Amino acid sequence: MNNKNWTRRQALLGLGGFAGAVAFSSCGINTNRAPKSLTEAALAVDQVVKPESLEKPNLTVGYVPVNDCAPFAVAWEKGFFHKYGLNVTLSREASWGNSRDGVIFGRLDASPVVSGAITNARIGAEGARHAPLCGAMTIHRHGNAMTMNKDLWDAGIRPWHEYKGDLDAFGRDFKGYFENAAYEKRVWAVVLSSAIYEYFTRYVVAAAGLNPVEEFRLIITPPPQMVSNMRIGAMEAYMVAEPWNTRAIAGNEGVGFTFAQGREIWQGHPDRILAVTESFIEENPKTYRSLVKALIEACQYCSKAENREEVATIISTRPFTGAKPQYTRPGIVGDYNYGGFDGQKRMINSLETTMFYDLPSDVSAIPHDHSTFLWQSQSLWLMTQAARWQQIKEFPKYAEKFAHKSWRTDLYREIAAEMGIKCPTEDYKVEPAEAFIDNKAFDPSDPIAYLNSFAIRANAPQSFFMS
DSSP, rough: OTTTTTOOOHHHHHHHHHHHHHHHHGGGGGGSSSSSSOOOHTSSSSSOOOHHHHHHHHHHHHEOGGGGHHHHHHHHHHHHHHHTTTTTEEOOOOHHHHHHHHHTTTSSSSEEETTHHHHHHHOOOTOOOOOOOBBOOOOEOOEEEEEEEHHHHHHTTOOOOOOOOTTHHHHHHHHHHSSSGGGOOOOESSSSSSEEEHHHHHOOOOOOOOOHHOOOOEEOGGGGHHEEEHHHHHSSEEETTTTTTGGGBBBOOEEEEEEEEEEBBBOOEEEEEEEEEEHHHHOOHHHHHHHHHHHHHHHHHHHGGGHHHHHHHHTTTTTTTOOHHHHHHHHHHHHEEESSSSSSSOEEEEEGGGSSSOOOOOTOOOOTOOOOOOOHHHHHHHHHHHHHSSSSSSSSHHHHHHHHHHHHHHHHHHHHHTOOOOOOOOSSBBBBGGBTTTTTOTTOHHHHHHHHHHHSSSTTOOOBBBB
């Protein structure tokens, strides 16, 4: 590799400079496009909670123009916010950094954030603003993918499912390209630093046998900018939520193909979490309960197979993703085309493409488990990755305390019980080996052994200990 001694400081400076440039270019995303007035049908929904009974019925809630916004769009359009006494103003955010920081600095009362953002705000991971963020529910699981460009296709790399689980074969193809690639051909984009999409990118690169810290430059790019930046050659691959993977596929933009959906990297992973500050929950407990209930109902609506075509149509409108239905639909309905440059369609039909509430048995066989329930053990997994890549100096001694304070399963169980929803009784579960692309199980009872099992990590061959 050219510039083999590219330092972490240089990488961060490069990342920050590029992120600033892209953030400037993304100012063209008009946040005022958010919907302004409820429909007559939404206003006609009977209120089960009166606004005057809430501490703060008027809320500003963010969303980002990707398929993840579906529960927010549905809660607005179908009157679920109204049902629970909330007068919500939706705010269309230009990036996931804006969505997170809007909550931290008080511009937003609540907003979805990338999985990992809440945990890393608590532990002060590199690239994450240190703040007491909380979340009690997942907005959805899956719904994202890793897109690669035509150069990688021409080098022989194919969608992961075509390797039939043969990681060595993929590693040979992957290293065959990147071990000889020029420095400027080693750029990967993610939507936010110190979050699950960055960890997935590093995880795949490391599983293929290369050290992502030494071999690649990761840059931050807002989702709507991904396809255009790949088209001009600014990146070889990116990890983002739909519809910005499908937009790159041949027949649409024709600049890339899907290597793997996130569910093929970690089946059942949390994608977006509803974030608020700890003080918001303390000061507005009734309001918070109404907000969570409205979004649980919206997630249940999105989850039903018979509603998914309608959901895809709703979020394709200009206030939400603004993408054509042909781009938005696959990630919601599940008829997903991985694309390629040989004229063949690579279709996989599955509602697991995006999971809003119901979980199939191959994802979870735990009684009463559902997508909106947060597992604190999965927060611990995110901390292992922050430690693995030295975004924190060591795995936190009080990791379980951080998980409990940031992922509020206690509150979720109370709110769900009021809605007649049963939940798992535990906060921790083992992630089985078959859930991960490298067949490496995660046991939350021993995160240090898990960390030390990775041959490739930042500053290897160090060992990790409890701080």
